[in-house]
Amino acid sequence: MTAIPAHHADTVARLRREVCALHAELIRWNLVTWTSGNISARVPGADLMVIKPSGVTYDDLTPESMVVCDLHGTPVEGAHAPSSDTDAHAYVYRAMPEVGAVVHTHSTYATAWAARGEPIPCAITAMADEFGADIPVGPFALIGGDDIGKGIAATLAGHRSPAVLMRGHGVFTIGRDAKAAVKAAVMCEDVARTVHLAREHGPVDRLPQHHIDALYDRYQNVYGQRGPRQEEGADS
Numbered sequence: 001m002t003a004i005p006a007h008h009a010d011t012v013a014r015l016r017r018e019v020c021a022l023h024a025e026l027i028r029w030n031l032v033t034w035t036s037g038n039i040s041a042r043v044p045g046a047d048l049m050v051i052k053p054s055g056v057t058y059d060d061l062t063p064e065s066m067v068v069c070d071l072h073g074t075p076v077e078g079a080h081a082p083s084s085d086t087d088a089h090a091y092v093y094r095a096m097p098e099v100g101a102v103v104h105t106h107s108t109y110a111t112a113w114a115a116r117g118e119p120i121p122c123a124i125t126a127m128a129d130e131f132g133a134d135i136p137v138g139p140f141a142l143i144g145g146d147d148i149g150k151g152i153a154a155t156l157a158g159h160r161s162p163a164v165l166m167r168g169h170g171v172f173t174i175g176r177d178a179k180a181a182v183k184a185a186v187m188c189e190d191v192a193r194t195v196h197l198a199r200e201h202g203p204v205d206r207l208p209q210h211h212i213d214a215l216y217d218r219y220q221n222v223y224g225q226r227g228p229r230q231e232e233g234a235d236s
């Protein structure tokens with residue numbers, strides 16, 4: 001195995017802790033069953049990523065059990081075999097330099113949309129906020145190799161949505177960091193459930209595009225705590 005350059009050691013140690021800890025969020029938000037989801041994060045400035053080991057139960061995950069791989073999916077540091085979706089994550093990092101993290105789940109409602117091969121229409125404000133569009137469907141691809149990654153990148157490149165429903169499989173989300181990608185997976189399941197429930201009682205209309213655009217812009221650029229006053233701790 002190739003050694004990790006010394007100047008990346010602290011970052012890798014931090015990402016081992018972060019990626020490990022965030023798997024607890026997949027359980028907390030009921031997005032995974034047994035070992036069926038995974039998180040990875042890119043090591044900034046290096047052609048490396050930190051990813052969950054394959055088939056290890058979430059209770060048994062530790063920072064040390066995370067696997068460092070290069071961006072072709074080859075393990076570089078770690079005692080475990082990496083996630084079965086390692087090649088998919090690696091392809092996304094190679095194809096989408098702006099992506100800092102990838103998350104995969106089989107969360108129930110979103111995966112039901114994936115099983116139907118149907119995009120989730122952007123019908124509620126929470127969806128316009130986070131996704132800015134319908135949540136798209138990517139192609140079916142077998143696990144292992146580059147095909148899942150190719151489908152994710154081809155579907156999400158130039159798309160506002162940080163989530164894709166891979167046909168007949170489940171959800172992949174991307175983010176600038178692991179917390180953002182996990183948040184997108186949580187929100188994806190939430191809106192998948194809401195729009196599904198709404199459709200049980202009748203047709204659901206997509207929001208008008210100008211409302212989607214306005215909501216997306218506000219949430220992405222105005223919502224929450226921003227700017228120097230908040231950073232200095234001002235409260236009024």
Ligand SMILES: O=C(CO)[C@@H](O)[C@H](O)COP(=O)(O)O
Pocket residue numbers: 035036037038052053054055056082083084085104143
């Ligand atoms: O999608 C799949 C299998 O359908 C995989 O993502 C596994 O469900 C999780 O695999 P590991 O990350 O534990 O290898």
